[in-house]
Amino acid sequence: MRETPAARTSVPGAAAIRAAAVAAALLTVAAGLGVRSAAGGDVAKYAGDALYTVLIHILVVVLVPRVRPGTAAAVALAFSWAVELAQLTGVPAELSRQSTVARLVLGSTFNAPDLFWYAAGAALAWAVHRRLPAGRLARA
Template identity: 35%
Template sequence: MPAPPSRRPARSRVRVLVAGLVVLALGLLSTRLLDGVAGDVVGGGLYALLVYLAIAFGLPRISAIADAITTFVVCALIELWQLTGMPAQLAEAFPPAALLFGTTFTLADLPPYAVGALAGVAIDRLLRRIRR
């Protein structure tokens, strides 16, 4: 039975998952290839893009703008959480946690998060066009 016209069509979870795997691979690769500011900027943007895609996967009917706003808020809250020192302690106990939560608060990480969230909107629209 087709969805009622008032409901937003769901994203293709397969496409979102594939995009997420590509972004994850690029993010891990960027940690090996890029140093300094370039690595921080690219890594922050890819991190936010991955958060965007995770939200899109979990909530396939959320609008792109709502997803982008949620992405930025989640990334900013994780960044602020670093001020508590808890992510650094977690990374000491389980080093891969540093990739997920970071360890050190840096205000300069916020602009790349915004760019990553906006890139999510662009990719989302591209995936929807491909779907049509």
Template identity: 40%
Template sequence: MSLAVRWTRLLMVAWAAGFTGAAFAIRAAMDGPIEQYSGAALSAAIVYTIVIFIWPTVSPPAAGSAAIAYCWFIEFAQLTPIPAALSQRSWFVRQLLGAQFDLIDVAWYPVGVIPLVAVHSLLRARTRSQENPSLS
């Protein structure tokens, strides 16, 4: 495993922890729509970091698409009774699967991912231009 892959994975763990901390801090400090919307956006951002952790060389648009698709899959799965039943048994599972479908969350998942895709794309382009100055 290359040093770049190791650093990428370490950074993704740090970013996921930061997004998780931010989500729980907002939840502790606020109640209402800000808590709900930021929670959806930050959970999608966490999924993005997990995608990059698992597959460090994936392109930013592909990682973003995978993260949003996963979040939408989980959200639409909440239209069935399965996530709610599993969530009643475990706080941790409730954090992962939720318990109730909310159409507004579907709109907020891209809000958490699109800025990360943009920053990731810019950083990747910058790194590539520094590695190969003849492309600039």
């Protein structure tokens, strides 16, 4: 499908997409911290899982600004699932004992319901991304 001149002017360039994605990443981290401070237990944990995948999706957009929404969501979901499944090996648990950053990124203990919440986060990120101007063009 060919772009119309109007479509070209309404779609932001790579730098603008990256800047918006960085802002979205900061908002996502703030949302995660907000949920943890306002709620506890399963609500905070599973919201954090979903937001983790949303953040990975956004970081994919930072790296590849013109990525299709479905591709970014699939990469984010695959990464999230890979990290969760790696927890079955015990390697993330060992790294988490040595580093706070590793604990935040890799977690430590496998939890099967997390796989669902990662998928929910990927679906949310896909739904938002596809409605953005660059996402609409990438779908075409």
